[in-house]
Amino acid sequence: MSAPVPAAGATAAPRSLYGVAAVIVLGSLTTVLDTTIVNVALGPLAREFGAPLTTIQWVASGYTLALAAVIPATAWAIGRFGSKRLYMLALTLFTLGSALAGLAWNAETLIAFRVLQGLGGGMVMPVGMAIILQAAAAEGKQGTLMSILGLPILVGPVAGPVLGGWLVDEVSWRWMFFINVPVGAVAVALAGRVFPPDRPRPGRRLDVPGLLMLSPGLAAVIFGLTRASEGGGGFADPGVAGPVLIGAVLVAAFVVRGLTAAEPLIDLRLLRHRPLAVGAATLFLFVTGYFGSMLLGPMYFQDVRGTSVTASGLLGAPLGLAAGITMQITGRMVDRVAPRLIVLPGVLLAATGLTAFAVQAETGTPYPRLGLALAVTGVGVGMVMMPSIAAATRALAPGDAPAASTLLNINSQVAGSIGPAMVSMVLAGQLDGQARAADAFQHTYVWGIAALAAAALPALLVSARRPARPAGQSAGPKGQPIGAPARVRSEEAVDK
Known part of the structure; x- marks a missing residue:
């Protein structure tokens, strides 16, 4: 791969690594929130512009499609422009799209500006992950930093509906987009200051x-x-x-x-690296079940329990809070503990918590009991998401980080689209065939639980060996094939 590596002497010190991670979280949070914040406003937007819901739906779908379209070119673009410059460019484009979306004057312009947002936002997460992987490789801090980087992925689905509902109810739908402008501007300025320098390597053609x-x-x-x-x-x-x-x-x-x-475009031969292939399979199944189930939660609270949009978002908060706290613990553990001892129990715990929630998803179940089930699910989620990524990418060379991060982001993007689509179709059929809405939701949750539980199969193959520092504080010379001793930690070589 002709992807960039940090320039000589550019490896960040541990304290600087946390500053880099904080900036990436700030930038990524805005893009992740935008995948969920708009969902609660589709009805008000349809009324605002006098457009049918099938048209307004593309305010959300157009953004998702743009994300999926631009992610594959990320690894090449990092080589062409350098990761630091590309991150700042992508976040600037996203911020510009946000400002224009807030100024939209009809449904068509809003959809167009959302696509512009997605073209910039699609690269923010994979480029940020590549920067972290490159900067952290020599320190053996992948797990710790991945746990920090994963916060937007978990906070977004929980905070997005709450923030979007509040802005629509109390301020204006336009502020769902305007709020990104100052945050994006600050993140771009900080990235220019704290990101380690790198140099483009444009030798490979697109x-x-x-x-x-x-x-x-x-x-x-x-x-x-x-x-x-x-x-x-x-x-x-x-x-x-x-x-x-x-x-x-x-x-x-x-x-x-x-x-x-x-x-x-993306060297799929990297999947010959067993930890990467196993991690991708685990994440695909787990993300499919997780994001599908996240779609059901607010709908259950609104349609079965009659809560408001804002309240339904708040009632789902125990999952996000538990996941975020657990992720900070397990992210540090995965740098010292065999990843399988974290990921496999996490899959089983998430499936157990979601099962407990589904069984109790009736009209009169006390909210604390439902919140406890969601918290258990969140603990399992926090044990799976970023630890799986850390274990999958730990033994890769820095030069392969852009391609690996792009591959994992595409994997998660597709899974995150399949899950909601799957449960939406099942729920629609169940609502037509069930006398009670609660029964329809309970039967639909089975599909999300099945996807979560299926992730236990590849999780059985996650490395059962403790990680160690890279030999010589380097992952080896770029250009050696996967599996070369200088690029793989000695104890992980057995797992290939």
């Missing part, structure tokens, strides 16, 4: 055929899944099956190219 396969392929799949969750025909609808089939063919063609081309 794999245009691969980009034309993967980006439209992912967009088509997500488009089809979004349509499936909107309509009642499911995958029998040609408007759903067609895009999903075309997208799947394009993605399959990209996989073939990624395994055979000399310089592919």
